[in-house]
Amino acid sequence: MAHIYSKEVMDLFMNPKNMGEIENPSGLGKVGNPVCGDVMWIYLQVNEETDIIEDIKVKTFGCVAAIATSSKTTEMAKGKTVTEAYKITKKQVADDLGGLPKQKMHCSNLAVDALQRAIINYLEKTGRSVEEID
């Protein structure tokens, strides 16, 4: 089968990870708007003692790359502290996926954005700001 996407992208697209939502999340990040195409919401369950992301879920409205990058980003963040997770870059996500077509690089942007916003939201809820971890 001939596809523009890498095998890693197609695998995650077919079997996405961490899809769904978390009730009363410790942090929630919403990005994108449907006018430009895509919407991504990331939900975090964080252990407040250790700052470790114990669970993470995502909802995605978008293309194949958007679905694969939201899966990959959430997989990468799970088990990390919020400080570590905040540093995940779109390049790391894309590299881990065996690369993305140039036009689709921005989809990985969206996933990393949503994660960062969810972390900021968590920090705010626990009375901190992003400067403290950055």
Next chain:
Amino acid sequence: MVYLDNNASTRVDQAVIDAMMPYFTDIVSPPSSDYGHSFGVEAKTALDSAREIIASKINVNPSDIIFTSGQAESNNFAIKGIAYANRDKEENLLVASSVSHSTVLDSLKTLEKQGFSVILLKVDSEGFVDRDHLREIVSSTNKRPLLVSVPHGNVEIGTLENIEEIASICHEFNVPIHVEATYSFCKVPLDASATDMTTITSHLIHGPKGVGALYIRKGLKLQRLIDGGLQENKKRGGTENLPGIVGFAKAAELYTPEINKITQKLRDYLWNVFEQKIPDFQVTGPFDRDKRLPNHFSVVISYVEGESILLHLDILDFMIATGSACSSKQLKASHVLSAIGLPTEVSHGSVRVGVSKFNTQEELDQFVNHLASIVARLREMSPMNAEFMREWEEMKAQGVVPKDNHHHEFEDLEE
């Protein structure tokens, strides 16, 4: 493989291939004058008879048919040919429907850069040209258009325009009309003699790719685009693509009204099954089935994205098309879906199907079943739903929609 993208291109009929073969292997000469060697004469006879077949399909004289390399060349020739032939005139306005094919619109863009003016006609929510807007423009006394170009059948939303009506409005004011009939040729009767130019193509009727024609009304002045020979009534230089032209004529001959009955029946069957099995979708283009291309069905499915649908189906060996922004090179929604007033978030769910005589009802049943489960799956992971859309509409009304439009900032992503 179940191929359901027959308004993009079609499988070539075996009988068409058989008809073409001798012109690859035996009669290899270019069509010559009647006084050349016998291969040249045979080639010329084949060319003439192909021209007659094609001309009769659209009710015009064979001598007014120019063979081209297909839709893009015919449309470029029609539009630029008229513009360049009138370069020195004061009037320099060119008009097209806003749902015209990109080969028409891009030709106009080029001309606009060269100093011509361009107006795109408004269309209604089903893609029909706004008659009042057309009348207003062609009747203007100080800026009469050099040409009006409209599609007969629309590839994306199936709209079948009433060409007779549009032509009579244009002709009332002596404005020539070009009709883009690529998608309707042989599928819907067209009397091209009522038009000034008409584009037709081979590869959508089970003929080969890379061949088409342009009907040009006798006496209409066009500047030719390809110099270098006396071929095609001195309007297009270059050796004719004889195997292609023979195949084109054979395909046109084989595409009888019977074929349309078959595809229309399949399309209507698909439409009915769709209504039973897919929740929350909206037909794009005319709802009246008789006002659509007979083999065409197009929809937008709510809360899901077209590229995702397309690739899921592809993995299951079903091939369809989408006008979603995510699947376009420029990440822009289809200009047709935008012109009929669909917001991008809605046109994201675009799916279109073109059936052919090679498809079966069983295939369509399987297709809709697969689609139903794909849509359910994608909706499960989508944050969008009816409630989201209501909120979204309110935000739009209040002008507080977030502005992180990442589709416009993809240039900065190389780092």
